[in-house]
Amino acid sequence: MKRVNIKCPYCGSRAFLRPAAVVYGQGCKEPDTELYVCARFPACDAYVAAHRHNHLPMGTLANRELRRKRIQAHTAFNQLWQSGLMTKRAAYHWLQVQLGLPQEEAHIANFSEWRCDQVIQLCGRFLAPGSKAA
Numbered sequence: 001m002k003r004v005n006i007k008c009p010y011c012g013s014r015a016f017l018r019p020a021a022v023v024y025g026q027g028c029k030e031p032d033t034e035l036y037v038c039a040r041f042p043a044c045d046a047y048v049a050a051h052r053h054n055h056l057p058m059g060t061l062a063n064r065e066l067r068r069k070r071i072q073a074h075t076a077f078n079q080l081w082q083s084g085l086m087t088k089r090a091a092y093h094w095l096q097v098q099l100g101l102p103q104e105e106a107h108i109a110n111f112s113e114w115r116c117d118q119v120i121q122l123c124g125r126f127l128a129p130g131s132k133a134a
Helices: 064-082 088-099 113-127
Strands: 014-019 034-038 047-049
Touching (some): 088 113
Antiparallel strands (some): 014 034
8 A cells, every 4th residue: 555645734734544433433334434634633623535445535634614515515516417417427527617627626525615615606506497507
């Protein structure tokens, strides 16, 4: 496994790969899940999930506010493809074009609060009754 060095954008400390139980406690629903957690946790509550197969981070470290905003953005975005208006792949392409981002940067797990707000607004406009957004 390749070593990953992640610096916390909030406090500057290093983040370490830890079992999810470190954050979620013994009631963790998926005990084999791992997270990159700021070394200053819980004083600094920044963390991000890791991929199971290669242990790479799924996005950037996020504090409580940013995690909440990313969940809201995913909820709004998921409505695009779950409604049947487009496939999941087409929805990601639409988002990429709307935001003017290259494909490798069009992932909500990397977005700031500001960018998440853009996603929420774009998806809301697209899904609004009578919308002609495309």
